[in-house]
Amino acid sequence: MKSxxxxxxxxxxxxxxxxxxxxGIGKTKLYELIAQREIDTLKVGRATLIVVGSVHAFIERECALSRMANVPRRKHGRPRKSFVDLAASSRP
Structure with missing residues (x-):
């Protein structure tokens, strides 16, 4: 990237x-991360500058946490009833 x-x-x-x-997030979420001290900033006059190193560190921390948690990905959409549930609900 050229400056x-x-x-x-x-x-x-x-x-x-x-x-x-x-x-890949919105301004509101970025300011929440700043308030939680997850990302470092500098104020120069009225300008808020985000320290790029803290952004990279944040990404590394989040990747490490997700690898440690090994959480299965959530399926998108509303939950569906299984065939067993449908058969049980149709019985008198």
């Missing part, structure tokens, strides 16, 4: 809009 000054080094900080794009 404004033409350097090939990745940025140390990004603005809120870019951080939400990087994480």
């Amino acid at each position: 404004r000054c033409g350097s090939d080094r990745p940025p140390l900080t990004v603005r809120v809009a870019e951080a939400t794009h990087m994480l």
